[in-house]
Amino acid sequence: MADGQEEGVKTMREETIIQKILEKAPYAEGKVRRERRIEFKIPAERIRDFLMLLKEKDFESMMQITVVDWPNDGEYELVYQMWSYTHAVHAFVKTRIPRDLDKARMPTVRDIYPVAETYERDAHDFFGVYFEGNDKMEMPWILDDTEQGLFPYRKDFDWIGYVKKKYKILDRFDEDKDNYVI
Amino acid sequence: MVDWRLFEPLFNYARKKSMWIVAFCTGCGGIEMPPLMTSRYDLERFGMMPNPAPRMADLFLITGYVTPKTLKRIIITYEMQPDPKYVMAHGSCPLNGGPYWDSYNAIKHLDKYIPVDVVIAGCMPRPEAVMDGINKMMEMIENGTADGWKRYKENYEWYKKNQDELFGEGWREREARRWLPWLMDKKKE
Numbered sequence: 001m002a003d004g005q006e007e008g009v010k011t012m013r014e015e016t017i018i019q020k021i022l023e024k025a026p027y028a029e030g031k032v033r034r035e036r037r038i039e040f041k042i043p044a045e046r047i048r049d050f051l052m053l054l055k056e057k058d059f060e061s062m063m064q065i066t067v068v069d070w071p072n073d074g075e076y077e078l079v080y081q082m083w084s085y086t087h088a089v090h091a092f093v094k095t096r097i098p099r100d101l102d103k104a105r106m107p108t109v110r111d112i113y114p115v116a117e118t119y120e121r122d123a124h125d126f127f128g129v130y131f132e133g134n135d136k137m138e139m140p141w142i143l144d145d146t147e148q149g150l151f152p153y154r155k156d157f158d159w160i161g162y163v164k165k166k167y168k169i170l171d172r173f174d175e176d177k178d179n180y181v182i
Numbered sequence: 183m184v185d186w187r188l189f190e191p192l193f194n195y196a197r198k199k200s201m202w203i204v205a206f207c208t209g210c211g212g213i214e215m216p217p218l219m220t221s222r223y224d225l226e227r228f229g230m231m232p233n234p235a236p237r238m239a240d241l242f243l244i245t246g247y248v249t250p251k252t253l254k255r256i257i258i259t260y261e262m263q264p265d266p267k268y269v270m271a272h273g274s275c276p277l278n279g280g281p282y283w284d285s286y287n288a289i290k291h292l293d294k295y296i297p298v299d300v301v302i303a304g305c306m307p308r309p310e311a312v313m314d315g316i317n318k319m320m321e322m323i324e325n326g327t328a329d330g331w332k333r334y335k336e337n338y339e340w341y342k343k344n345q346d347e348l349f350g351e352g353w354r355e356r357e358a359r360r361w362l363p364w365l366m367d368k369k370k371e
């Protein structure tokens with residue numbers, strides 16, 4: 001019990017930040033993860049409104065956009081990781097979009113946080129999420145021409161099969177074994 | 183008329199004592215270079231030094247895993263070097279893929295694409311191991327067995343076949359043209 005109270009006192013600051021943000025954004029859900037970590041869940045189409053709001057509320061920096069693939073749910077989870085220098089708080093903004101390649105579309109946030117351009121290209125290269133409004137979407141990024149359009153970080157990408165085909169050296173390995181010695 | 187072959191032992195001695203390195207670090211091994219260069223292991227006592235221009239370099243250190251994208255640059259840089267040129271590969275990644283044996287984006291056998299003279303095993307080899315490799319390299323240069331550059335010329339068809347198999351024909355031109363549309367757009371703005 002005492003622990004819980006202490007925890008409550010420690011995360012007071014985070015609670016107030018969340019409350020202030022949720023006042024302006026009733027569509028979002030927010031919770032404290034632990035000290036200095038807060039988490040929001042929002043519907044995908046409100047992402048621009050929400051990030052503009054976060055920027056007003058002193059979340060000056062975007063650290064990353066990560067994509068998590070949930071093939072069983074048929075969804076991608078996009079996590080926008082925001083950092084506030086003023087409060088020293090890390091906020092996760094989570095949203096879910098369908099994972100079918102033609103439906104995995106998001107509005108870009110490049111004009112709000114210019115650094116998002118890089119992360120959006122990254123998500124496009126490896127997962128096939130298309131960010132509407134980012135005109136550098138088709139620009140070559142990390143992957144070479146041979147892998148472009150394969151989206152190798154999707155969970156249903158046939159990794160070993162692709163390696164066998166591309167490098168022609170893994171034929172002597174047995175897929176049922178889980179322990180390889182090279 | 184001078185028969186220059188007479189002077190070959192002298193040349194080899196000079197080559198051995200003045201290996202200049204292309205400062206091109208791939209993979210994790212770049213982090214082993216600072217201890218090698220600085221006072222503890224002090225490579226310069228062997229007459230080696232890092233050099234920014236491949237046109238002036240003899241020794242090419244491949245310091246870790248090589249992705250196909252890097253390999254294109256490595257091949258081009260290697261071909262830019264003047265003869266004689268030597269390649270030393272660090273670690274298990276260029277040797278057989280190492281921990282990236284099942285990665286879609288790391289090549290498994292470097293010696294299929296460019297000739298390698300000395301390979302140092304380990305993940306990552308300690309600087310002592312690298313020093314040992316350098317010693318070996320010097321020995322090989324002195325007795326003329328570090329002949330990767332000759333092998334590359336003689337078996338160019340084979341190397342080219344492997345390179346083309348991985349990258350597709352005409353990869354040099356494609357690579358050069360790849361960025362053009364994006365650079366042109368930038369200028370218009």
Ligand code: SF4
Binds near residue numbers: 272273281304
């Ligand atoms: S052999 Fe190990 S240390 Fe060297 S590049 Fe590969 S993973 Fe990195």
